[in-house]
Amino acid sequence: MASQINVQCGPCGYEDKMKNAKKWCTNCEEGFCGECEKSHKSMKVSRDHKLISVEDYRQIEDITVNMNCEIHGKQLDLFCKKHDIAICVVCVPSQHKTCSSSDVISIDEASKNAKQSTAISDLEETISKTLDDVKYCINDLEKTLKNVDKEEQTIRKTIADTRMSLKKYLDELERKLLLDLKSKHENCKSKYSKILDQMKQIEQELENLRGQTLKMKRFASDLQVFLGTRELKNRTAEQIGSLKEDIRDHKNNRMEIEIHHVLGSLIKEVKQFGEIKVIETKASLKLKDAKIDQAQTQIQVSMQTVCYVSLQLKQNFDIKGSEKQISACIISSDNTVIIADYFGSGKLMEYSDNGKHIRDILVYGTSFDLTTVDTDRIAVTYPLASYLKIINIKNDSESKKIRCSFNSWGISFQDQKLYVAVYRKGIEVMDLNGKKLNRIVACISLSVYGITTTRERIYYKDTNNKVHCCSMSGQEIWVFEDQSISKTGGISVDNNQNVFVVGQHKLTLIQHDGKDSKVLLTDRDGLDKPGAVYYNKEKNIVCLGYKVGSIAMYQVS
Numbered sequence: 001m002a003s004q005i006n007v008q009c010g011p012c013g014y015e016d017k018m019k020n021a022k023k024w025c026t027n028c029e030e031g032f033c034g035e036c037e038k039s040h041k042s043m044k045v046s047r048d049h050k051l052i053s054v055e056d057y058r059q060i061e062d063i064t065v066n067m068n069c070e071i072h073g074k075q076l077d078l079f080c081k082k083h084d085i086a087i088c089v090v091c092v093p094s095q096h097k098t099c100s101s102s103d104v105i106s107i108d109e110a111s112k113n114a115k116q117s118t119a120i121s122d123l124e125e126t127i128s129k130t131l132d133d134v135k136y137c138i139n140d141l142e143k144t145l146k147n148v149d150k151e152e153q154t155i156r157k158t159i160a161d162t163r164m165s166l167k168k169y170l171d172e173l174e175r176k177l178l179l180d181l182k183s184k185h186e187n188c189k190s191k192y193s194k195i196l197d198q199m200k201q202i203e204q205e206l207e208n209l210r211g212q213t214l215k216m217k218r219f220a221s222d223l224q225v226f227l228g229t230r231e232l233k234n235r236t237a238e239q240i241g242s243l244k245e246d247i248r249d250h251k252n253n254r255m256e257i258e259i260h261h262v263l264g265s266l267i268k269e270v271k272q273f274g275e276i277k278v279i280e281t282k283a284s285l286k287l288k289d290a291k292i293d294q295a296q297t298q299i300q301v302s303m304q305t306v307c308y309v310s311l312q313l314k315q316n317f318d319i320k321g322s323e324k325q326i327s328a329c330i331i332s333s334d335n336t337v338i339i340a341d342y343f344g345s346g347k348l349m350e351y352s353d354n355g356k357h358i359r360d361i362l363v364y365g366t367s368f369d370l371t372t373v374d375t376d377r378i379a380v381t382y383p384l385a386s387y388l389k390i391i392n393i394k395n396d397s398e399s400k401k402i403r404c405s406f407n408s409w410g411i412s413f414q415d416q417k418l419y420v421a422v423y424r425k426g427i428e429v430m431d432l433n434g435k436k437l438n439r440i441v442a443c444i445s446l447s448v449y450g451i452t453t454t455r456e457r458i459y460y461k462d463t464n465n466k467v468h469c470c471s472m473s474g475q476e477i478w479v480f481e482d483q484s485i486s487k488t489g490g491i492s493v494d495n496n497q498n499v500f501v502v503g504q505h506k507l508t509l510i511q512h513d514g515k516d517s518k519v520l521l522t523d524r525d526g527l528d529k530p531g532a533v534y535y536n537k538e539k540n541i542v543c544l545g546y547k548v549g550s551i552a553m554y555q556v557s
Helices: 010-015 034-042 054-060 091-095 120-163 167-219 220-249 291-296
Strands: 023-025 030-032 050-055 078-080 086-088 104-105 251-260 274-282 311-318 328-331 337-340 348-351 357-361 370-372 377-382 387-392 396-403 408-414 417-422 428-429 438-440 448-453 457-462 467-470 476-481 491-493 499-503 506-510 519-521 533-536 539-545 550-556
Touching: 010 030, 010 034, 023 054, 030 034, 034 050, 050 054, 054 167, 078 091, 086 220, 104 428, 120 167, 120 220, 120 251, 120 274, 167 220, 167 274, 328 370, 328 533, 328 539, 337 550, 370 408, 377 408, 387 408, 417 448, 457 491, 467 499, 491 533, 491 550, 499 533
Parallel strands: 408 448, 448 491
Antiparallel strands: 023 030, 023 050, 078 086, 078 104, 251 274, 311 550, 328 337, 337 348, 348 357, 370 377, 377 387, 387 396, 408 417, 417 428, 428 438, 448 457, 457 467, 467 476, 491 499, 499 506, 506 519, 533 539, 539 550
């Protein structure tokens, strides 16, 4: 609902004058009185700014569109077409240095005619269609809820009619059965009430999104529409995801009673009055795929089967001063190898790709696992201290220290999120500021040391010689078991979602569906006590730590 609070003139307020605004500048995001409006229009830098009435501004003041970069806090004044994301000037050298000049354009150019774009139209259509689907689901659930009450009444009558001829003998059995009926009836109603409440909540959220979209389209600037469309699209996608999950797991229950067929002739042998059955059938709830899903769906490529994968040795070298198996390794954006020596010196070391020792990266603590965050930064776990650090390897500075709820072992970075295997807690999901976003515990054992991720899946090893593949919500997809899999060894995933995992004297590649595997290296190939494994998706190279402080790099073909 639009606020009726007076909007103050920004420039006047800067001079400690209280004056009501008549216009609102969507570019400057502040109000202007009549006098200041003239000055604003007269200046070349603000001559093309969009001014709307204060009344129109009140229609969109509750629509929050983030105009600043969440990472650097700078204004979003550029857009990367390659990654489909609004960025600030600091993002270009830090995270988009490989993007071409044609990929990075001004935000004004990208947001031009945003109100007429297919993105806002698709968003409106998506919300509208999903809202219709939710209303249909609510109507269907309300009918089903009424039918459950009718079924309950029918069963009560059947029980009462049967009881009339068997009153004395069946009093106790009737009592037990009615209690059973009551319990199951309440469970059914509770189930439908819960999903009904969820649907109504989603309906309300979608109503709000539709209202915000209409207001934004009508009153907001192109820039606000451009950025707001993405935020509202993400929120809509979240609601659709939640809705799909509710619908997928929902089943209708139909109650009925089954009276014992020999009750009339064998009254003395019958030990129960009947049985209340809750029959589950596939619900008729449907959710149409909207354009928002279609827009985000990438073209699926055929997955490579592991039987055709082979390795060719490119380089191997020994690690200076290491006397034990290394715990982790990665290949940096500069093609150097960064190594965590948890079981030996505890150091974090950097080597060139031809085996020359470059330096020891200054750390305080014993590092176990590491993952690449961007071209400049890595995230490192310190299990003994129960925290992780984000380190800038270009200037040896600590960007962030994040406290974990217990010993932090394996770590992986995906879509601006850290996935950390925490002892006795599960997989903790957090942003780069350390904010806990989720904890996935449904399918994880107490001790997990190795973890890796793709955009859609999480892969981890447990202490029972198993490799697990689960969804980002923790729903298990497949499990691969091999007695040779080591509990502390590394795990990595290739571009086809095939999983590299080390075992006792061998390197195994598990097929993306978990149904097949191939042993790529064994002790016959000189592989002795492998520990760390890392797959570089850009160069299609596997980096492997083995023996006592040795590194080997293989080209995958």
